[in-house]
Amino acid sequence: MNCRYDEKNRKEILESRVNSTKVLGEAIARAKNPPEVWLNSSTATIYRHAEDKAMDDETGEIGFGFSVEVAKAWEKTFFDAATPHTRKVALRTAMVLGKNGGVLPVLANLTRYGLGGKMATGMQYISWVHGRDMCRAIEFLIENNLEGTVNVSAPHPLQNKIFMSLLREQLNQKIGLASTKWMLGLGAIFLRTETELILKSRWVLPSRLQKAGFQFEFPELKSALEDLLK
Numbered sequence: 395m396n397c398r399y400d401e402k403n404r405k406e407i408l409e410s411r412v413n414s415t416k417v418l419g420e421a422i423a424r425a426k427n428p429p430e431v432w433l434n435s436s437t438a439t440i441y442r443h444a445e446d447k448a449m450d451d452e453t454g455e456i457g458f459g460f461s462v463e464v465a466k467a468w469e470k471t472f473f474d475a476a477t478p479h480t481r482k483v484a485l486r487t488a489m490v491l492g493k494n495g496g497v498l499p500v501l502a503n504l505t506r507y508g509l510g511g512k513m514a515t516g517m518q519y520i521s522w523v524h525g526r527d528m529c530r531a532i533e534f535l536i537e538n539n540l541e542g543t544v545n546v547s548a549p550h551p552l553q554n555k556i557f558m559s560l561l562r563e564q565l566n567q568k569i570g571l572a573s574t575k576w577m578l579g580l581g582a583i584f585l586r587t588e589t590e591l592i593l594k595s596r597w598v599l600p601s602r603l604q605k606a607g608f609q610f611e612f613p614e615l616k617s618a619l620e621d622l623l624k
Contacts, residue, residue: 398586411435411468419475428479431536434472436484438521438547438598439471440465445517450601451545452484461590468474469543488521488547488598492526493622502623510562511570514556515577518595524612524621531534531600534608546578547598554592557615561594564619 399407415434422428441449442457449455456462469484491498504510523531523546531546552560562570573581578589600608612618 404460407610408464408467411464412471414452415468415471416475419472419477422477422480423475427480428477431481431483432477433483433485433532433535436469436472436486436543437465437551438486438488438545438596440469440486441596443518443595444597445529445595447521448597448599449545450599451543452601454489454545454598459590461594472508477496481539483535483541484543484549485532485535486543486545487528488545488596489586490525491522491618491622492525498622501558502565505558505561505565505567505570508567508569509571510558510565510567511553511572512558513573513592514554514575516553516558516572517611518554518593519551519597520554521551521596521598522557522558522615522618523548524610524618525609527612530611531603531608534603534606538606540606544599544602545561545598546603547600548610548615548618549600549604550615551599552615560615560619564616564623 408550411549418434422432439461440456441454443463444455456466462507472482472484475527476484490496493499501510526546528546536543558570575589575593578592612621
């Protein structure tokens with residue numbers, strides 16, 4: 395969803411998620427030997443903007459707006475699929491940190507050029523997960539009897555200002571110019587994206603994973619950055 399939310403892109407975003415999930419559900423329903431488990435992507439963006447409290451699997455509050463409506467339609471299509479012999483898990487995934495793609499290389503490059511300061515107020519939370527823990531969580535969910543919605547996010551999300559401070563520390567960059575909301579809005583126009591990706595506070599906890607016994611290899615951002623940026 396890293397694009398401008400014009401009418402054409404909104405339609406493509408919604409249909410790409412809903413239609414592909416619908417096709418998978420129809421294929422499983424027709425299969426003579428359906429799979430034992432179906433793990434489908436979802437997103438932690440489904441929760442409301444939260445600076446007052448964390449959103450866990452059991453008590454998290456659903457938000458509103460375009461991205462949330464996409465997530466709700468996506469999950470509804472998934473759970474409405476008639477697959478009685480297949481266990482279903484919707485992965486409400488946070489921002490995945492990896493070496494060679496996604497948001498981390500972008501933020502790292504901005505930081506190297508002295509632009510890695512807080513964004514807007516810096517109070518918005520960033521929920522994240524190391525790519526290796528993402529893969530391990532998928533394996534865990536295949537092997538264990540969980541179903542329904544599951545948050546896939548490291549247990550220690552951080553406010554944007556702290557996240558960027560740790561990133562500067564890891565990259566030995568003392569300068570980190572802050573970005574105001576209007577600057578982010580202008581930059582989003584030039585980059586053909588939306589400020590929601592930066593400004594929405596996603597404070598998400600993986601309560602079901604942890605209660606089921608999953609152990610994160612990288613529960614803290616500092617160790618995750620050390621591994622990914624070394």
